[in-house]
Amino acid sequence: LFHYGSSSIKKTGLYDKVVNLLKKDDIFFIELPNVKPNPRVSLVREGIKIVKENDIDFILAVGGGSVIDSAKAIGLGAFYEGDVWDFFVKKITASKEVPVGVILTIPAAGSESSTRCVISNDDGLLKIGATTERPKFAIMNPEFSYSLPKNQAAAGICDMMTHIFERYFTNTKNVEVTDGFCESLLKTVIHNGPIVLKDPENYDAWGEIMLAGSMAHNGLLGIGREEDWASHRIEHQLSAIYDVTHGAGLSVVFPSWMRYVYSNNINRFVQFANRVWNIDINLDNLEETALLGIDRTEDFFKSLGLPIKLSEMNIDNSRFDEMAKKASPSGPLGAFVKLSEEDILNILKMAL
Numbered sequence: 001l002f003h004y005g006s007s008s009i010k011k012t013g014l015y016d017k018v019v020n021l022l023k024k025d026d027i028f029f030i031e032l033p034n035v036k037p038n039p040r041v042s043l044v045r046e047g048i049k050i051v052k053e054n055d056i057d058f059i060l061a062v063g064g065g066s067v068i069d070s071a072k073a074i075g076l077g078a079f080y081e082g083d084v085w086d087f088f089v090k091k092i093t094a095s096k097e098v099p100v101g102v103i104l105t106i107p108a109a110g111s112e113s114s115t116r117c118v119i120s121n122d123d124g125l126l127k128i129g130a131t132t133e134r135p136k137f138a139i140m141n142p143e144f145s146y147s148l149p150k151n152q153a154a155a156g157i158c159d160m161m162t163h164i165f166e167r168y169f170t171n172t173k174n175v176e177v178t179d180g181f182c183e184s185l186l187k188t189v190i191h192n193g194p195i196v197l198k199d200p201e202n203y204d205a206w207g208e209i210m211l212a213g214s215m216a217h218n219g220l221l222g223i224g225r226e227e228d229w230a231s232h233r234i235e236h237q238l239s240a241i242y243d244v245t246h247g248a249g250l251s252v253v254f255p256s257w258m259r260y261v262y263s264n265n266i267n268r269f270v271q272f273a274n275r276v277w278n279i280d281i282n283l284d285n286l287e288e289t290a291l292l293g294i295d296r297t298e299d300f301f302k303s304l305g306l307p308i309k310l311s312e313m314n315i316d317n318s319r320f321d322e323m324a325k326k327a328s329p330s331g332p333l334g335a336f337v338k339l340s341e342e343d344i345l346n347i348l349k350m351a352l
Helices: 014-024 041-053 065-077 150-168 174-197 204-215 230-242 244-277 288-303 321-325 341-350
Strands: 003-004 059-064 100-104 115-120 125-132 138-139
Touching: 003 014, 003 065, 014 059, 041 115, 059 065, 065 100, 065 115, 065 138, 115 230, 125 230, 150 174, 150 204, 150 230, 150 244, 174 204, 174 244, 230 244, 230 321, 230 341, 244 288, 244 341, 321 341
Parallel strands: 003 059, 059 100, 100 138
Antiparallel strands: 115 125
16 A cells, blocks of 8 residues: 655656656555645555555555555454554554555654554544554655645644653653663754754754654663653644644644743753753752743744744634543543643643
8 A cells, every 4th residue: 555645746746756666676556645734544444455455465555654554554453353443542552563664754753663553543643542552664755745735844843852851851860871862862963953944955954853753762761761642632622623734733732831830850951951951050049940941942942933822723612622632531631741721721721
């Protein structure tokens, strides 16, 4: 199954390159295009039907996180007799999956090296993740990202940064090795992100961004430390209801989450400000240092052209109660600070 999104890979010539290589080696394939951002379970079901009816044994995903997640979900459901949505809501695991390979065009989600996929369901306006096998390979050529629109590139940069944040902001002690990995990757993305936006054909900068995005979500950064993931769960509600770009939703949610929880472990936020943003530590006022680090994070997102308030995306408070309930269906959310529905509401209000 040759799975991809819109017509962009046809404009860049990548589509023809892939098709010619498949034909050259006499590989039978069926195309399934039209993956949307926040990929839908309806297309996943269509893909599963194609795979089953044609005895397809491999899925090639050409695109970014949405295409890869859609491909993973198809592989997840291909040997299952029930509905693939069961893997997302019932949290069952597959005994067998159709393997996936990736040609990456949008560095962002890190799905090319992760064991997760996230799918949206228009029925109920839900966006939920499931566990899958990792792709068998990922071809990561920086040249494939040259044609990315700036807003997509910026959202991808934010996405990979927040994958690191979800691991970095932890209460686990004695994690110097993975702290260093996190800080190094963040500094790399902060340095190279503006370069690719200004010079979209900078091979070296895109190479750094591509590798950073993959490293951010392949599990390495979470070794030995408790992870959070509250901000992602909150943002999923924005994407599910308003179909906003995931990275753009995260650039709004994360700074508000930071301001809401920083006092729970102020030393962690002081370390972040100092090591990632090179802010001198004010030993007489640690709170000032912590807040400066959060401000710099928000300013960086803004400099990329990303929104930092819900109002910038024309989102009001009319569905906050619904989002808070959906974000925490089985109790408090997150690990750095356990968030109740009221806490989630407060974070969303701060993001207005």
